[in-house]
Amino acid sequence: MSDATGHRPGEAAIALPETYDAGLYFIGRIRTPWATRGECPKNGLKTDAVCSLTVDAPFSEALQNVEGASHLIVLYWMDEAARDLALQRPRHAEGSRGTFSLRSPVRPNPIALSVVELLERDGSTLRVRGLDCRDGTPLLDIKPYFATTDSRPGATVDRAGTAAR
């Protein structure tokens, strides 16, 4: 149940600043089989779907050499997400959680991140596996994934809120 602001009990709002500190360009779009958020898989490993990253002019020349990476980090903009929640009540958890402890799209800067497998480049389109977002989602950045710096197979997350350290 939500109140007039769309917030559920236990959720806490952020009074967002009146102005932005920096600006973003949408460099292209993500094409996926999922037309609405409700259809999207829980994460990109829950599906074998091949999705596409289409990079628009004037940014497409920057794709040169990208085929050298087996995996990419894709940053994209969750344009339908609210930005004003400090505490959220995820469906899988009891009680409220801080936004920065969650991968929810709802966050002050709704930048999502997925690690994808690069299958093919066809001009300014990359075919990839591992995305979970809505068709038409704005694309922000593409980076090569380096196992040496980006992979932490032993990382843990204790959903009860206390790290096993």
Add this chain to the structure above:
Amino acid sequence: MSDATGHRPGEAAIALPETYDAGLYFIGRIRTPWATRGECPKNGLKTDAVCSLTVDAPFSEALQNVEGASHLIVLYWMDEAARDLALQRPRHAEGSRGTFSLRSPVRPNPIALSVVELLERDGSTLRVRGLDCRDGTPLLDIKPYFATTDSRPGATVDRAGTAAR
């Protein structure tokens, strides 16, 4: 050697759009031992330095439960980076490379990403290991790192530009 635009031979510029598509809030700052870009280590694994993420009001309440993660993904804004290069000539490589094949801070949306080890939370400050950026760098987002979706120990990058697939 650079021309009047600051570009080196072989580099290609992007004619950036006149307006932004979305706006960002700086949620805090990153405190590191490095006052200038020239002092920064090549990447966050080349140093044992403990750095701090200081989250400002009104965003700090969103840190609740973040201690549950052993590792975090930190997104930050490379505020000194140019944004208009499609092809770059990195010092370590021969010839030009596409921006999206590089982790250079120079990119249309200069959002950097580091995976860090979370050592301690002290109120609205997180002490972490694994950063390589300038002191005072604007902070954009903090996310828990999930080994299941974010770790790809077998990922490869062929710097010659062709993936070993």
